[in-house]
Amino acid sequence: MIKNAHEIFVKTFDSPLNMECSQYQKCLGDENESEPDTRELALNRQGLSKLPTNYILDNIVSINLEENVFCELPQEIFFLRSLKSLNVAKNKMKLFANEVGNLSNLEYLNCSENQLETLPSSLSMISKLLVLNASRNNIVSIPDELKNLKRLETVDLSYNKLREVPTALVIGSKCITYLDLSHNSLKDFSKEPKCSASLKSFKVNDNCMVELPVWMRCLHCVEELCLGNNPFTCAPHHPLDNMMPLASLTMTKLSINSCSLKNLPISLTNMKNLTYLDAGNHLSYLTVDRKLLNSLWDISPALNLSYLKELRLPHAGLPVLPDEFWKRLNNLEVLDLEDNAVVWLPDGLSSHIHLTVLILSCNRLALLPNEIGAVKSLRELRLDRNKLNELPETIGNLENLIYLDLYDNEISEFPTSIGRLHKLKSLDLELNNIVIDESTIKVFKDFPSGYELMRKNLRSRFLPQNDRLIGSKAPPACNIPNVESDRESDSLSWNSDYQPEIQESMKNIAIVEEDDWDKTDGSDDFFDPEYSKALKNSVGRSQWHWARDNGRWVPPVGSDVFCPADIHPDLIPRSSKKEGPETSDGQFDDVDD
Template identity: 30%
Template sequence: MSGVRRRAAAPSRAGFRLGDGEAIAGAAVPQGLIRAARKSGQLNLSGRELTEVPLHVWRINLDTPEEAKQNLSFGADDRWWEQTDLTKLILSSNKLKCLSDDVRLLPALTVLDVHDNQLTSLPSAIGSLENLQKLNVSHNKLKDLPEELIQLKHLRSLLLQHNELRHLPHEFGELNSLEELNISNNHLSSIPSSFAFLTNVLQLNLAHNQLKSLPAEISAMKNLRQLDCTKNCLETIPPELANMASLEQLYLRRNKLRYLPDFPSYTVLKELHVGENQIEVLKVEHLKHLNSLCVLDLRDNKLKSLPDEITLLQGLERLDLSNNDISSLPPMLGNLSHMKFLALEGNPLRTIRRDVLQKGTQEILKYLRSKIQDDNLISPNGELPVTAMTLPSQSEINLHAITALKTLDYSEKQTAVIPDEVLSSVGNNPVTTVNFSKNQLTEIPVRITELKESVSDVNLSFNKLSSISVELCMLYRLTHLDIRNNFLTSLPGEMETLAKLQIINLAFNSLPYQEEWEPCWIVPCARRGPAEQACPTHLQWPQRN
């Protein structure tokens, strides 16, 4: 029955394939491992100095085990006919130069790991492994991939890094079950446009290649969260990249970029790494939509200054400006309240004392904030001092936020009245967000109705409101309303006219639940930090058709 060739004079080596004049390729494969693999469906042969895979490994589920021929009484543990099909085969860290077409004899494989060998090609029979979900052929010497690879319709993870690939099959996009794809450290100069069909990929690593451009079609990878293009030859990024609405991490270090990529208003990007490029200037159009950004790496570029618009990045936690040509920082940088790490070494800074720089991020930000206060002691014409009765100057109203982010922000002023100058500053700009939180308001500004054609998000939290005015109910585009931490005891019936309202946050008020608020449902508060262990609820309206 067995198709395994063996020598009668060497029973201890039974089951291993021998070639004329060759060493015993399978001598490093103990029979105990083979027996265990028949039970578990997993076989790990890594680090065994194998120069080829023994035939009996490929035929593990086909041939009658040698021990079955020598023992006719079987216990429960020796029922070889009840063996499990091999689903996981690890051949990593050996000396394999090729894989046999006999790989087709293991059709149940879901994992095949042959990384860290000397493979120069893959057999066409690889395409017959129809159940394969993970293929790791990294750290080999592959120069191309067989076209049959695209037959692996269930493949989820494909690791090809550290090979010698110069091109990929044009039909590569047919691997549309892929979720992880790593092709870094190869010699690729282009990416097939068929990548547009890899819509399930979450992580794509193209680092350390020779890419001069990215295909616009890559924007169709709608679920991509992490894209790594480090160390290529990219001079520009296609604007279509902005359509990748799920992208959270973008690595573009060590390229030839002169500007930041453009992103749309709905980007959820959290990390942007563009260090070691040739960026000379930051423009407002490159910053205005990055309001979800937490990490910005700009080290080793050619920046001479930072724009005041850097304050649009309100969620920024880490900013690396090392090794640029920056001589001064905008004082408004000190208002980035979430900043935890600011790297400035390697810049010719002249406006901040060395002892301040040496004290670290928080002291630098504190120093910058003090400069803002000093500047505010002088009015715009440089003559009149600011008094307690002075209306807010243009410098206190974030005009860039109004024009670029469509946001009117006058929060944390501890004011009882929103000055007319603030609402007048909107002009004809279609503001969508209003933030008047953390003040002392006892009533909602009447002039808020002037924004009814555009505003959809209003934050009035942490004030002293005891009622909701009719004016607020005229904001017919309103979808989100935050009025937590006030003194509300009831809601006006006019709120039913807010047909687009989806979520209203009523936490920390004095509102009893009332049936007349229906149709609605109560959902738990999303935030339960240490200070909100007994957090009340949100009142949430369903989306109306």
């Protein structure tokens, strides 16, 4: 008898697709633990299409045939009345024979990653079945007879072709604690299953649900809930705002990625014990209907989750972090803010003594605060594709750092403090304004592996990154002209290797001075509207952006004088002058004064 089927399914087998029969056997009762190894038969990954004849199958309790080429269950198995565990995952089965119902003592069945379109109704005769994994098949329906499996505790039907919730689940076992129906085509889940009160892990992400059923909003015993990538109707209110009207003390893991959210739902305030929250967009979803994507502006409801350990908000368009972000979420261990629009980090980062993974890739950071050096628990720091000009010297204090990604920034001086990171194994400094040569790599003389090997280690870990280049960004050929002196020319010269599109687009542009630009205070000496217009059209960024991001523009006047770059780095199109009939001299001489 299995002691706890859900614990076996989730903890012993981290993924339902990688279940080992031998591990399952160890979780059986005390009587079975004392049985000899001859009661287990492991023939996985042997390329078999039928069972070998030189095995004695009497009294076998566990058979593992995973990752072979069986097209059907071997007939010999149907006579093994003592069999309790059967793993036939990753084969080529299209049909289960009805004789499988003869396995009356079977408690664990894994038939995932086959080509099954349905399950045999004779499964209902296996009254002792506790774990059923039929994920990653082509199943379109489940026989109603399976409602008789009253002892089922774990059911995985993910990655199939179900369009309706199986009746066998709705009126079947009350004991199901783990139910995974993700990656199907379910639209209506309005009927409450009998197991709703016992569910601890419930996954219905990646379906076609437009409404969140009332019963699903009040799962007060659930610990893990995955609702992501469903086209929920947002009018007049997002259905997730009404989730958990009463406080939930059991919910610890919530996934609501790609649910058309504009703000984090206020219902998060009733989930005080959350330790994991995923409310971003997964990379694989960015090519689907953009209406499904989360586009977050306000994440303040998350600040009440003081027990939160892992927060993932990738690809969510988040423009800024709240001022109290670090202070309120001081138990974070993993923070993923990849591909947002964050330009600065608020104060308080130094208080995070548990943070081990910090992902800030593809943002707009121009400065990394000095207090980053106080987070000595950091093991992974990803800062690639930002606008960093330099690294703080305190980064050398991250004594436990293993992964450091600085790819594609604007770093112009080699960060020698990296030499103090003696545990560093992966590093990428390519596409910066520095050249990695023999003089710079001397910093790594005390490292077990050189820079080239560290770069390969990082890129192999964070795949897919096949688009990454090797080399440096050549700095501009000349600095921006001194604003205190007259301009020597009407356009700037740029290095062709740095921004070739810009140089090509600037070849035949004639700069015309505007009479209505007030330059008496010197604040607009560097502004050229026609030049900026061409620059904007070529790469989507004005010269204010370039000067600001590269630290090459210093305001020519005090802070009390208005400068366009202060509030509008992006160009605002100017309205064209209306043309009217020309007037001749003396035309209005007869008008009275």
